[in-house]
Amino acid sequence: MNLELENLSVKIDDKEILKNFNLKIKPGEIHAIMGPNGIGKSTLSKVIMGYPDYKIVAGDIKVDNKSIKDVTITERSRMGIFLVYQNPISIEGVKSSEVLKSSYDSCSKTPKNLYEFITNVEGIAHELEMNKNMLHRDFNVGFSGGERKKNEILWLLLLKPKFIILDELDSGLDVDSLKTVTDALNKYLKENKETSVLIITHYTRILDYIKPKYVHMVKEGHISVSGDFSLAKLIEKYGYNQSFDIKGDKICE
């Protein structure tokens, strides 16, 4: 999937969060957006996902050169955009399997039978080292932060998206779980070479597990500097208050 943000300006409650934001992600590319808390990184994920509270006041979002500004969240999901939430919700009284099945059926172009669904889900759960019984518990209720994140990745692998947004994936995950989850994601990306990823993070830890080709630092609602993986290491070393300039392909401190 080819995703392009063109001079995008976004407001919520009359406050401008993104200003002239430009980003182009080609099929198969992995990009990372880095920035301190509260500068609109999660806003960006919800804008791409199509949350209507975030008003696009200028610019455009395009998928494969077509504007998706008027496409609903549901349709964007069915197109293959998948947002892994920083804080996944829980739903009391509804089994995980029921929620997953409903989503699976909604996103499938052809009807899938229950056996196929169960086989698929249990296989993914095994890969993620999740207890199968979790599928029969209320959705995310009583789950630890790590279990919720694993449930998100299970859902992702079930729906096989073409564009993945990882919003602070590593928060709530211990080292072992992070490795399990990122191993599964890397395997998926290897098998689905056209799938693009946008990693949103303020720490570099996740980038050691899923290596981005491009790293962008966000300041004041837009990308202030872009570079390769070495930019992440510079940010880690000097912090977000440091200015970085790009000269040619080289990032200078």
Added chain:
Amino acid sequence: MNKICIETSNYKLHINSNENYFLEIKKDTNLFIEVTKNIHSKITLLIKDSHVTLNIDLKDFASLDIQGLGVNASILNENNIAKNSNLNGVFSIISQIDSDNVVNINVLGSNSNCKFFMNGINVSNNKLYFTVNGKIAKDLEDILLEENSQIINIEDGNSKIIPNLIVDSNSVVANHSAFVGNFDLELIRYLNSRGIDNKEAKRILLTSILFGKMELRDLEKEFSDLVNSIII
């Protein structure tokens, strides 16, 4: 589980053994339930198209988990809780017609616990009222009383919750919460972001609101089908 279909206007259930009951009520009924000393019981009620006056007497050291689904129904519930007893109640009302519901919780003895949840779905432009009165008698000790009520309006219904706590003792933990409003948009959008459309998202959330606090087991499908038949 003992299954009883109540078709009389007065019915008394005297529980003196640790058994579970499923009571189905299809006409206006006065229902009296007494749980005797040291007995633990679970009761599931299904009330369709009728008004039920439900009187519950919990004797000393008794325990009752009662859960009920009312479909186009209303309930007037009086609970008398003796010392060292436990009452856990969940009533869910889904209504397309005017429904005025009252729950009175009378804590009469020390060392007693009561948790009560009232959940409502106001389907159309009708009236759905909950009045929940918790009363703790004088000079009791070690009481826990919780009342939690919520009503979700699907359209522009007239919904109201009146929660009251009347406490006449000192050694008491008592609280109440009440919410009237629409579906939580964050939840809807989360489900939307997984390809689930608004209609299906609302069905999932309705199930959560109505049955989230219940243990339905074998009755799950029957109850869900009933709710779906109204919503869809």
